[in-house]
Amino acid sequence: MLRIYYKKDQRLAKENELEMLRGIPLQDLVWVDLQNPTVEEKITIETYFDIKYSSEEKSSEIESSSRFNEVEDELIINTNFISFKPNGFEYSTASIVLEKGILFTYRDDDLKTFMESVKKIRSNASIFTNGYQVLLTILETAIDQDADVIESLAKEIAELNQKLTLSRNRSDEEILLKISSFQNSNMLLRENIIDKQRLISALMKSSLFPEEYMSVLRIMIKDISSLIEHNKFAFERLEYLQDTFMGLVNIEQNRIIKIFTVATVAxxxxxxxxxxxxxxxxxxxxxxxxxxxxxxxxxxxxxxxxxxxxxxxxxxx
Incomplete structure (x- = not known):
């Protein structure tokens, strides 16, 4: 799927047809978004704009040079976004190229971050005049979603803690599996947040990113630091919950052993x-x-x- 956003009559217009691309002046282009595109769409965009999206193997690497790179007048970025699934969430990698104020994105999944970003852009389309602003909006939306997921996870942990301490007819195996699931989700969140922190730090150091947007990046860094602290607190709470769970299991086992011991002695x-x-x-x-x-x-x-x-x-x- 192809989405082309460009300036037209003091607003942001959208096209979905590849044939319409050549009729749009380069100076009016803002954002070219490819979602699970056809081979023709991908090759045409790369050839027409003389860019190269990162391969799937390269975009999934963790080296800093693979996650962020500057080539002449291009910023090449590979970063993770939360992808929501029926049984939870995972993160999906998106390949991003920023060249001469035009944003090019390539992704396989229908990411909620991009959907919410498009809603924000449409609600105030007149202020979006270049790809830098769109990229900042996408990153802000991603950080907000990370925060929402952390809050949701904290609520579920609190509910599990209440169930553990108040319910006598609990399933120990179910609780242990839930704790393990929460720990895995928390680790995925931390990886995703750290990835955003590395990206924004790199953008702040980049000579190709306009100075006028540095204040927005600094605010994002502060927000990410706050998320990391909340994520750390969630880890500590899960460790406490696991210790409490194991303590209750040990008490219950000791009580059973005590009953058998008394019966044996009696x-x-x-x-x-x-x-x-x-x-x-x-x-x-x-x-x-x-x-x-x-x-x-x-x-x-x-x-x-x-x-x-x-x-x-x-x-x-």
Whole structure:
């Protein structure tokens, strides 16, 4: 899918047809967005504007030279954006080229960040006159979405903590899997936030990025630092939650072991009595007792009762 945004009559117009591209003056172009494009669309854009989008392998590399690079009058950027899925989220890489004030983006997924950015641009289209402003809007939207995801994750962690401490009929396996899932989501968020921090720091150092937009980048850096602190707090809270969970599991296991231990000890005296009178020796004086069986049973009951009373008195039960 191809989207071409350009200046027309003091507003930002949009075209989706590749054939319309040659009729738009270069000085009026603002943003060329490729989403899961055809081979023809990708090759045409690269050839017409003499640019080169990063390959999938290169865009996924973590080296700083692969994430941000300056080539003559081009800024070549590869950065991650959150991609929401039915069972959670992951991050998807977008390849970005900024040349002579025109923004070129290439991505495979239908990213919510770009959708929200387009809404912001349409709501105040007259102020968007170049690709630098569009890129800043995309980055601001991405940071806002990261913040929303962190807040949502914090709420879910709080709900899990309440369920852990208040619910007696809990599923320990389910809770442990949820904690693990939250930790994985938190790690993905941290990687995504750090990637934005590296990108914005590189833009601030770049000689190709206009000085007039540096104040916006500085605000973004402060916002990212705040997100990193919240992300760190979420990690600490999950560690505390995991420790609490393991402590409760240990207490429950100790209680079960304690019950088995008490039961074992309580039945030891009756077992001893039954063992003695179950021996098959020929000469045992008690064998001839008329009430020997009743006495033996009473002894077993009384010995168990005495043991349980003693444990109760010692507060072991």
């Amino acid at each position: 039945f030891m005296p009756p077992t001893l009595i039954a063992s003695i009178y179950g021996m098959n020796f020929k000469f045992m004086p008690e064998l001839q007792w008329e009430y020997g069986y009743i006495i033996a049973v009473l002894l077993m009951i009384l010995s168990s009762a005495f043991t349980l009373i003693y444990f109760k008195k010692k507060s072991w039960l």
